[in-house]
Every structure is written in structure tokens, then in C-alpha cells.
Amino acid sequence: MRSCRNHPQMAAPTPLGDTCDIDLVRRATAGERDAFAEIYRRYHTVVYRFARMMSGSEVIAEDVTQETFTTLLRNLERYIPGRAELSTYLYGVARNITRSRLRRERRFVRLHINEETEPISTRDPSTVLEQSRQRRQLRRIIAELPSRYREVIILCALHGLSYAEVAMILGTPVGTVRSRLSRGRRAIADRLRELEEEPVVPAGVTRCVV
Amino acid sequence: MSDRTDGCIDAALQDLATADARAMVPSTVKAAVLRAWDVEQIAGSAGRLERNHRVHAWRNVAAWALVPTAVAVGAVLAMLTRDPAPARNLRFSSVRTEGPIHVPADQPVRSPSDETGVPQPARHFLTDTRREPIESGYVIVPEPFSDPTALYVVRVRMARAALAATLGMPMIDPDAEGLVDVEMLVGDDGITRSVRSATFVHENADQGAGR
Numbered sequence: 001m002r003s004c005r006n007h008p009q010m011a012a013p014t015p016l017g018d019t020c021d022i023d024l025v026r027r028a029t030a031g032e033r034d035a036f037a038e039i040y041r042r043y044h045t046v047v048y049r050f051a052r053m054m055s056g057s058e059v060i061a062e063d064v065t066q067e068t069f070t071t072l073l074r075n076l077e078r079y080i081p082g083r084a085e086l087s088t089y090l091y092g093v094a095r096n097i098t099r100s101r102l103r104r105e106r107r108f109v110r111l112h113i114n115e116e117t118e119p120i121s122t123r124d125p126s127t128v129l130e131q132s133r134q135r136r137q138l139r140r141i142i143a144e145l146p147s148r149y150r151e152v153i154i155l156c157a158l159h160g161l162s163y164a165e166v167a168m169i170l171g172t173p174v175g176t177v178r179s180r181l182s183r184g185r186r187a188i189a190d191r192l193r194e195l196e197e198e199p200v201v202p203a204g205v206t207r208c209v210v
Numbered sequence: 211m212s213d214r215t216d217g218c219i220d221a222a223l224q225d226l227a228t229a230d231a232r233a234m235v236p237s238t239v240k241a242a243v244l245r246a247w248d249v250e251q252i253a254g255s256a257g258r259l260e261r262n263h264r265v266h267a268w269r270n271v272a273a274w275a276l277v278p279t280a281v282a283v284g285a286v287l288a289m290l291t292r293d294p295a296p297a298r299n300l301r302f303s304s305v306r307t308e309g310p311i312h313v314p315a316d317q318p319v320r321s322p323s324d325e326t327g328v329p330q331p332a333r334h335f336l337t338d339t340r341r342e343p344i345e346s347g348y349v350i351v352p353e354p355f356s357d358p359t360a361l362y363v364v365r366v367r368m369a370r371a372a373l374a375a376t377l378g379m380p381m382i383d384p385d386a387e388g389l390v391d392v393e394m395l396v397g398d399d400g401i402t403r404s405v406r407s408a409t410f411v412h413e414n415a416d417q418g419a420g421r
Contacts (some may be wrong), residue, residue: 158221
């Protein structure tokens, strides 16, 4: 288990940064507000990023993030540390909420994602612009993937989770995760090839198949 | 997919992951989550208090229901398991049950009112304690008398015809002449409760007694 060491993508440590997830959950269950704030600090970014990539919307991602942690604080007593890591649990909650939200929004979402502010770079501006265009294009391709491939691409390729962790989050065998990841990558490659042949990629409504 | 395509995709995904890692969650989300935490804690405390109140209320109800039940059950058990000997302590235990008092018809009846003219209570009947009452498992209820301590035995002589008119006693020949000695139970209020006996007064016997 990885519960008692920090998540690789979580934020900077705090006074409770050395405390493992199990202890944090225990203290939060006892009513310690700082412990819950520490849990939020550790995992809010990954939840937000996952929701944003899944939905293609920052607004939905914010809602999903808030709802995920609200669900956590209401079910702290039901969380069983031995069954799954806290990050796995949060991914699972965020996934369910995102799918539910996309289903409610009739499967059509508009891409509202703004490109992150690039850190000051000395690179060639044209290179920076080209990379930004490629990222935007890749986001759109991922958003167009069926959700069963999209979530595997996000979790494995973007969040760096292992097959076993993704399998636990999705509740599927590891082999299924592998095959979905392979098909997802092939779909991305096919789409990239198609886009190279098209001169312009119009922005607008993108279909997200849930 | 070729290795070249795989490499391109990996590089693109890695670049996207790097850019994605710079995503900043608005502080409003954290504020909302922590506010939800505070609300949940307050609601939880209120819920716990409400649950405690509910438990206390049920305990009170149970206590109010159980105490009288326990008392009633205890009383019933005490009655069922009580030794019959203490029956003498009952309210009517002093009532003798050996039978009615008979006044022989051939003896002159001397009423306590003979000397004073005022009816006197027959103390020997209700206050005679020389004879132990018979132990009995029954509680004797002196029907139709509601208050046995307020009854007096009064013996009077009256005309035979008045017996039916005054006391309502059925007579075979209500119009016949002569006197009768009547022994009555009279209450404190002066009302006759019962006629214990009525004895015809023979003329000879009455004269012999000087009446």
C-alpha cells in the first residue's frame, strides 16, 4: 500500500504532510478540520485534473472536485483503508460523479479549457505556439474518445498510475486496462493522422461519448 | 502503430501531462469544501445531540411505563404469595362468622332502651372481643350494610298491624290484633336497615313480665 507516503503529484508538504492517509482519515473522522484540509490539499489537484480532462470543462471540473470531497467528508466513516488507497477511492468517486454529470448534460460539452500560462521561457515563440496548438489538439482528441478509453488514457498516460491502480479504480481486470489503453492510443494516433491531413481544425462543440 | 508513432504520442501525452500539472484549482472550491465540512460538523453535532435527546426521552418513557408496571406486578405477587394468617388484620376481620344471634322467644327481651327510653347500641354485638373470631380465608362483606360500625340492635314492641305498615314486613294476617317484639338493626341516621326477628307477644307472658 502507498497510503502512508505522499502521492507523487500532490502539492507541497504542510505541518501534517508527514502524516499518512490512514491517520489523516482517522483524525478527520474524529472531527479534526486540519486533517481534512490536508487531505484536500493532497488530492484536490489530481481530482480536478482528472475531472477536467474527462469533461473538457473547467466549470464541471470545479463542481466535480467540490462534490467529490463533499462526498468524502460525508462518508469518512465508511471509508475502509484496507480496501483501497485514499487516492483510488477519490478517483473512483470523481469518475462516478463526472460520468453522472456528463450523462446529465446530454453527452455534449463544450471545451472551455484555457491553456495554462506558460512559464517564462527563452524558447522560440513559434515553438511555444506550436506546442500549445498541439496540446489543444490532443485535448480535443482525448475528449472525443469513448469514455472507457478516455479514462484509461488520462489515468495511465497523464496521471502516471499503474495498471493495477487503474484496474482498481475502474473495477476491471488489469488485462482490460491494458487493452483499453492500447486501443485508446491507437485511436489517438489515427485521429492525429487524420488531423494532419486536414488543414484546419475548427473549435466548437465536441461530442463526448460516455 | 509504429514505434515512431508511439514515440510521438508518448511525447505529446508527456507534454500534455506537464502542462496539465500546472492546472490551478480556484480557491473558491477549497473554501466551498471546507465550508461544507463545517456545516457537516455542526449538523453532525446537532444530530448527535438530537440522538442523545431522543435516547433520553425514550428512557424517560420507559421508566414511566416500567415503574408502575413493576409496582403492580409486585403487588399482585405479594397478594398471591401472602400467608392467609394475616387475614385477621383485614378491615372486616372482627366480624364474627359463627352465626346470627338468636333471641329466644320465651325469654323477656330487654332492650337497652328500656331504662332510658333512648335506643342504645347493642355493644355486645359489635364490640365483644371476648371470643376470638373464627379464622377464615374469606373477606366477609356485610351486605347490604355499607358501614357495620354504625349499626345498632334495637328491640321494640309494636302492634302487629304496624309491623307491616311501618317496616314493610309481609304478614300472613296483617289485620290481626296483638303485639310483636321486633329486633331491628338501626343505623346512626335512625333508619332501619333490617329486621332481625319478630316475635309474637303472648298475653300471659307479657303480663307475667310486668309489661
